[in-house]
Amino acid sequence: MEKKYKAKLNIGERRRKIVALVLLIVISLLCVLPLLWAFGTSFKKNALTDVMSIIPREFSFDNYVKLFSDKDSPVLRWLLNSFMVSGIHTVLYLIVAALAGYAFGVAQWKGRDIVFGLLLATAMVPSVINLVPLYNLITAMNLNGNVLALILPGLGGVLYMMLIRQYFMSVPKELIEAAQLEGLGQFGIFLRIIVPLCSSAFMVAGMMTFIGSWNDYLWPSIAMAGVESQYLTLPLGIAKLLGDNNIQYGMTMAGAITSMLPTLIVYLFLQNKIIESVANTGSKS
Amino acid sequence: MESSEKPALHKLTVFRKQFYGFLFAVPFLVIFAMFFIYPFFSGIAVSFANRKGEWIGFQNYHNILFNTEFVYQADFLRGLGNTLLFVAISVPLLIVIPLFIAILLDIKPVGYKFFRALLFMPTVFSISAVVLMWKRVLEVETGFVDAALKAMGLGQIDFLGSQPWAWISLFVVTVWWTMGTNIVILGAGLKNIDKTVYEAASIDGASYIRTVFSITLPLLAGQIVVVLIMTILASFNIYGQPLLLTAGGPDRSTQVALMVIVNNLFDRPYIAASMALLLGLIMIAISLIQAAFARRGKD
Secondary structure, eight states, X not given: OHHHHHHHHXXXXXXXXXXXXXXXXXXXXXXXHHHHHHHHHTTBSOTTTOOSOSSOSSBOSHHHHHHHHOTTOOHHHHHXXXXXXHHHHHHHHHHHXXXXXXXXHTOOOTTHHHHHXXXXXXXXXXXXXXXXXXXXXXXXXXXTTOHHHHHTGGGGOSHHHHHHHHHHHTSOHHHHHHHHHTTOOXXXXXXXXXXXXXXXXXXXXXXXXXXXXXXXXXXXXXXXXXXXXXXOOHHHHHHHHHHTTOSOHHHHHHHHHHXXXXXXXXXXXXXXXXXXXXXXXXXXX | OHHHHHHHHHHSGGGGOHXXXXXXXXXXXXXXXXXXXXXXXXXXXXXXXXXXXXXXXXXXXXXXXXXXXXXXHHXXXXXXXXXXXXXXXXXXXXXXXXXXXXXXXXXXXXXXXXXXXXXXXXXGSOXXXXXXXXXXXXXXXXXXXXXXXXXXXXXOOOTTTSTTHHHHHHHHHHHHHHHHHHHHHHHHHHHTSOTHHHHHHHHTTOOHHXXXXXXXXXXXXXXXXXXXXHHHHHHHTOOHHIIIIITTOSTTTTOOHHHHHHHHHTTOHHHHHHHHHHHHHHHHHHHHHHHHHHHHHHO
């Protein structure tokens, strides 16, 4: 009897898997199609007469050569600017957030939980509320168009500080005790015990911070309003390409692909970590 | 667990130097105070002041909400209306489509991890790259879709310059760009559902689709609410897609609240600040409603 049920179950399950597979293939093709087309178009010799094809009829690197040599679109500079801003932002944030994570997760001090509770409560405040005053603030600090305006405000981000704290709290207390008995001070415990044990926390927080900073558009477009083209970050520069109503069709696609590549590479290497951390954000909130 | 460990830590002499532990939080707290707390209060102050910084009470709020002679009132109300329209349509799409895909992935056909990675991929791209690509796809005359329609002998559609196509284009781009996050979060919820429940239902002869509706979805309700709130809040922040794809057009029909706020930000910060606070208050209200529901759910 049971065997029969199992068999029936297996047939149903197998059929279900096939249906799911077919549907997923269709959905995925639909989703990848524009990307493939954009990728193909970026290598087309003449994108305007060869619109439909995904594989270029005439293949050439001209679009990329033009894109990287055109003075109106200093893509290399934009790439460099973005790497600098996102890189510095990520490193500084990890340092600041790790110290804070230690203070709120491991160290004991009066009022710790109250301060942490207040930080938690601020998560409810939408960032749009701070947009105008933040602009006023950087104007008062004379930081308009300065990279510091892109880096500093993000260093107070609560989200990944809390993630790092969570990891820190999972370090076995016996280890801390033992280190303390061997005469390590607080900073020694932080640097030699906690930080090395939580490298995956830094990896997750680091890559999410990097991707977020790399793709940020709204705040940079305000903080960098009116600066010369060469000081823009990549998303701002790409948006400028978009606004130029550029007839250089293939070239703009080369621009889109170029700006997608860095985060795509990070994603390809760390996709499991990224997907895992996104899955966790759902369960925590 | 936490409470049982704390006393042990307290006993360590190292942790008796309480002030020293606080020092670790100082860099973060200084930046947080400077770039979050101070702007928060100064923003509220600005919204109650005029151009010269003089206190004018609720005048700005009155102007943008009720004063029909005020130039920017129509702008703001239109923008708010457009944002609400976007939220009302994009949120159901961003729940139903990812839920459907997450259920397909949860059946675990061959290569489901690959499909999940592929469908999540667009979320790591910047909005400007995404829009640049889609603009070329959807453009009249030179776009991919236009060429495809022509090849099929169908008429031309101005996807970006006529309604309802401009909105439809914005929804397509938004779903394409952001659905990966919800697929992954809902997928994590599905993973936690005990699979033996399905087997039992299946032995009872229930069809799979019925099982999904009568067992899976009720069990997933908590996770769906979380995703729903996250998606609503994210959708209220709609900005980059209409700014870059349709430039708020045609005829300002896709000009959303955040675009109006940014338009006023440089020249009339006090107006922009009060608009932003109103938009923010709606979002806070949604968070509070969710928190209340979450608390009731726990009781």
